[in-house]
Amino acid sequence: MKAIVIRKHGGPGVLSYEDVPDPIPEKNHVLIKVNYCAVNHLDIWVRNGIVGKTVTFPHILGCDICGTLMEGFGKFKKGDKIVVYPAFESNVPRVSFGIIGGFGKYQGGYAEIIQVPKRNIIKKPAELSDKEAAAINISYLTAWNMLEKSRCKKGDIILIWGANSGVGSAAILLAKAKGLKVITIASDSDKVKFAKKLGADFVINRNTSDVTSEVLRITDNNGVDAVIDHVGAKTWPTSLEVLKVRGNMIACGTTTGSDATVNIRSFYSKEAQIIGGYLGTRAQLVSLHKFMKQKKIRPVIDSTYDLKDAKKAHQRMEDSSQTGKILLQVSS
Numbered sequence: 050m051k052a053i054v055i056r057k058h059g060g061p062g063v064l065s066y067e068d069v070p071d072p073i074p075e076k077n078h079v080l081i082k083v084n085y086c087a088v089n090h091l092d093i094w095v096r097n098g099i100v101g102k103t104v105t106f107p108h109i110l111g112c113d114i115c116g117t118l119m120e121g122f123g124k125f126k127k128g129d130k131i132v133v134y135p136a137f138e139s140n141v142p143r144v145s146f147g148i149i150g151g152f153g154k155y156q157g158g159y160a161e162i163i164q165v166p167k168r169n170i171i172k173k174p175a176e177l178s179d180k181e182a183a184a185i186n187i188s189y190l191t192a193w194n195m196l197e198k199s200r201c202k203k204g205d206i207i208l209i210w211g212a213n214s215g216v217g218s219a220a221i222l223l224a225k226a227k228g229l230k231v232i233t234i235a236s237d238s239d240k241v242k243f244a245k246k247l248g249a250d251f252v253i254n255r256n257t258s259d260v261t262s263e264v265l266r267i268t269d270n271n272g273v274d275a276v277i278d279h280v281g282a283k284t285w286p287t288s289l290e291v292l293k294v295r296g297n298m299i300a301c302g303t304t305t306g307s308d309a310t311v312n313i314r315s316f317y318s319k320e321a322q323i324i325g326g327y328l329g330t331r332a333q334l335v336s337l338h339k340f341m342k343q344k345k346i347r348p349v350i351d352s353t354y355d356l357k358d359a360k361k362a363h364q365r366m367e368d369s370s371q372t373g374k375i376l377l378q379v380s381s
């Protein structure tokens with residue numbers, strides 16, 4: 050089969066389009082013909098490498114998959130369109146789970162065929178195209194989980210960083226559908242326009258305005274009920290600063306680094322909570338599918354590349370040029 054393989058960590062140049070042997074399924078696993086695989090920031094972390102995390106080379110990236118079953122089992126038939134719930138049991142102490150195609154034992158979906166545990170198979174929602182169904186198993190599920198953890202109710206106000214990102218754009222769409230008021234952050238006029246189109250109530254251009262003063266102005270100095278922070282070190286101080294009394298900050302990412310300096314006194318004196326968000330459960334993915342169907346939400350796709358052009362797709366994400374999800378088409 051054709052696959053994008055990495056044989057060492059590094060920049061987009063380490064992504065190599067090659068012929069590799071088809072996987073042979075282990076017990077309780079099933080083979081899937083991959084139709085689309087979305088690109089996620091995790092793919093860049095794994096490609097670059099993170100100190101203390103390992104993959105076995107050659108490794109195949111890709112965790113966000115819509116495909117076709119190559120054999121039937123249980124209620125599923127050969128040829129059924131499915132999506133893959135991306136998490137598997139972790140053997141790393143104090144880590145909730147591993148992610149398929151990420152760090153850990155599973156090869157990912159930048160390949161024509163992939164094997165995954167049977168219990169990770171979920172029927173593809175009929176109302177979504179294959180491409181759309183591949184776009185939601187990581188960013189949208191994480192955003193959904195974070196919104197649930199925020200405990201925000203209809204009418205509450207939430208700050209969502211990075212409107213153009215996978216997680217940010219998903220969180221805006223889902224938060225609006227839940228009846229929340231959304232303040233979001235963008236870094237240029239096109240991304241501001243994109244955020245408004247998604248339905249955000251207030252969009253702050255972080256390159257022309259001070260985020261803290263703008264959020265406090267919008268909220269009459271009260272702050273926000275919750276913050277969705279996937280950006281990390283550079284945004285944590287602001288996220289905590291703009292939380293209202295007993296507000297919740299939900300953090301899932303470290304795009305700008307994982308060592309933040311925060312004002313502890315300001316944090317405890319408002320009795321804030323910092324909550325970690327890590328993907329979500331299989332049951333949450335099923336409930337997300339239902340919610341998106343009920344609210345007629347379609348994931349926002351930025352662009353689609355052929356599998357062999359994965360380097361270009363990675364470059365687009367690293368340049369932060371995307372508005373929404375970047376997809377790889379593996380087969381039609």
Ligand SMILES: NC(=O)c1ccc[n+]([C@@H]2O[C@H](COP(=O)([O-])OP(=O)(O)OC[C@H]3O[C@@H](n4cnc5c(N)ncnc54)[C@H](OP(=O)(O)O)[C@@H]3O)[C@@H](O)[C@H]2O)c1
Nearest residue numbers: 090191211214215216236279301302303304326327328369
């Ligand atoms: N814990 C989990 O389960 C989980 C799941 C999914 C993702 N994540 C993590 O969440 C993060 C986002 O993932 P993604 O796939 O959505 O990434 P992405 O699409 O590449 O988005 C990155 C975002 O970060 C923003 N950003 C970069 N530097 C910034 C700064 N200095 N200040 C404010 N915003 C900044 C960018 O905004 P501009 O373009 O405006 O610069 C862009 O919106 C990644 O770190 C990823 O690993 C974690």
